[in-house]
Amino acid sequence: MISVQQAEELILSQIQDFGTEEVRYTDALGRVLAEDILADRDLPPFERPTVDGIAIRFSGYEKGLHTFKISGVQSAGEASIEVNSDHDCIEIMTGAALHNSLNCVIRYEDISIENGVATININPKKGQNIHLKGKDKKADDVLVTANQVITPAIIGIAASVGKTNLLVKKLPKIIVISTGDEMVSPDVIPSDFQLRQSNGITIKSVLQKYQIKADLLHLKDDYDLIKKELTRCLSQYDVLLMSGGVSMGKFDFLPQVCEELGVEKLFHKIKQRPGKPFWFGKNEAQKLVFAFPGNPVSVFMCLHRYFVPWLKNCLGFESNTPLNAVLDSDLNFEPPLQYFAQVKLQVNSSGQLLAKVIDTNGSGDFSHLAETNAFIELPLEKTHFAKGEVYKVWPYNL
Numbered sequence: 001m002i003s004v005q006q007a008e009e010l011i012l013s014q015i016q017d018f019g020t021e022e023v024r025y026t027d028a029l030g031r032v033l034a035e036d037i038l039a040d041r042d043l044p045p046f047e048r049p050t051v052d053g054i055a056i057r058f059s060g061y062e063k064g065l066h067t068f069k070i071s072g073v074q075s076a077g078e079a080s081i082e083v084n085s086d087h088d089c090i091e092i093m094t095g096a097a098l099h100n101s102l103n104c105v106i107r108y109e110d111i112s113i114e115n116g117v118a119t120i121n122i123n124p125k126k127g128q129n130i131h132l133k134g135k136d137k138k139a140d141d142v143l144v145t146a147n148q149v150i151t152p153a154i155i156g157i158a159a160s161v162g163k164t165n166l167l168v169k170k171l172p173k174i175i176v177i178s179t180g181d182e183m184v185s186p187d188v189i190p191s192d193f194q195l196r197q198s199n200g201i202t203i204k205s206v207l208q209k210y211q212i213k214a215d216l217l218h219l220k221d222d223y224d225l226i227k228k229e230l231t232r233c234l235s236q237y238d239v240l241l242m243s244g245g246v247s248m249g250k251f252d253f254l255p256q257v258c259e260e261l262g263v264e265k266l267f268h269k270i271k272q273r274p275g276k277p278f279w280f281g282k283n284e285a286q287k288l289v290f291a292f293p294g295n296p297v298s299v300f301m302c303l304h305r306y307f308v309p310w311l312k313n314c315l316g317f318e319s320n321t322p323l324n325a326v327l328d329s330d331l332n333f334e335p336p337l338q339y340f341a342q343v344k345l346q347v348n349s350s351g352q353l354l355a356k357v358i359d360t361n362g363s364g365d366f367s368h369l370a371e372t373n374a375f376i377e378l379p380l381e382k383t384h385f386a387k388g389e390v391y392k393v394w395p396y397n398l
């Protein structure tokens with residue numbers, strides 16, 4: 001049996017590049033950007049008034065003028081109006097393109113207008129209320145760097161600079177396969193000895209957070225059927241995410257079938273709880289099989305502790321470091337396994353991230369997964385974990 005750290009290294013040694021593709025900016029939310037987004041021109045692209053009011057030549061004010069004849073009105077979107085006389089001004093609206101003959105904008109609140117003449121009631125400053133061309137960024141400056149998740153802000157910036165197609169990281173093709181004769185569809189009422197399938201849809205839903213639309217398959221514990229379907233899936237998908245059938249049971253066929261189909265075992269079993277019988281392998285075509293133990297909490301933990309970091313690495317996420325949190329109470333765990341306890345993360349009034357451990361009944365007890373939001377990873381070498389100690393956490397409901 002290998003350690004958590006060895007398993008992590010083996011999985012992260014299988015990072016793959018799935019390439020890039022172009023998508024419309026309107027479909028890009030949540031994808032990973034594979035190129036920098038540049039300013040297509042200076043930002044702002046012209047001198048723009050930041051208020052509605054009048055624009056004057058400051059030289060006129062410096063000569064002692066306080067009244068200016070209104071020679072035009074310019075709204076946003078209209079061509080710039082030139083003013084040649086220090087005695088004149090124009091009315092101009094926020095966001096219009098100010099002509100370079102004008103260099104001071106005074107808001108309506110600070111003037112009075114009568115018979116086509118504006119009188120200023122303040123002492124204006126040269127250049128006031130003007131957002132200068134290129135003040136924010138110059139043409140070709142980087143506005144958004146590659147390798148980050150595309151957010152609404154990034155989509156807005158892309159729209160502003162006319163970048164309507166975005167280069168993004170391609171996503172792996174994934175099928176989620178659950179197994180077990182005892183499992184029935186969530187739509188039916190199970191008999192006393194049956195359970196409803198939930199692992200498959202849970203995995204699929206986690207993948208949706210990364211915009212991956214995985215296919216879903218449930219297989220009976222039938223050796224020939226499993227072999228036939230895995231053969232098909234290995235040819236059609238990049239990654240198989242499986243749940244169940246990897247332990248010591250008479251019907252736990254997956255490890256054997258995978259190896260018969262040329263999927264080399266990279267490890268089977270990790271010194272951890274939950275998720276001990278996790279099986280991981282790859283075939284010659286670099287197709288990866290993550291076969292998680294069937295218990296729902298084991299699946300959930302292995303998915304967040306091993307698969308999600310692998311995926312983030314493949315997609316080149318900029319920040320991929322685990323969080324640390326402070327243990328909120330003492331805890332003992334004697335078995336020689338790395339223990340992943342379900343915790344509720346909360347920020348205290350000093351800004352510290354606290355992990356409150358929630359009592360659960362092992363990896364078959366999924367009933368606390370909604371009231372908790374992370375696994376805390378407690379090292380193998382210790383059996384007593386004291387309040388105040390700091391450990392890695394792997395968030396899920398955040």
Ligand SMILES: Nc1nc2c(c(=O)[nH]1)N[C@H]1C(S)=C(S)[C@@H](COP(=O)(O)OP(=O)(O)OC[C@H]3O[C@@H](n4cnc5c(N)ncnc54)[C@H](O)[C@@H]3O)O[C@H]1N2
Pocket residue numbers: 178179180183195196197198199200243244245246247248249252274275276277292293294295296298363364
């Ligand atoms: N003799 C031994 N028995 C077991 C060992 C062991 O070391 N020696 N390990 C135990 C551990 S730890 C785990 S975890 C389980 C994992 O077993 P499998 O991966 O073979 O999983 P199954 O037996 O197929 O399923 C276990 C349990 O999980 C639930 N389940 C399965 N599929 C789903 C699904 N799609 N949705 C919801 N829940 C599911 C179900 O209750 C199964 O009974 O093995 C121990 N045994």
Ligand code: MOO
Pocket residue numbers: 272273274275276277293295298362363364
């Ligand atoms: O290691 Mo198994 O996943 O808990 O009970």
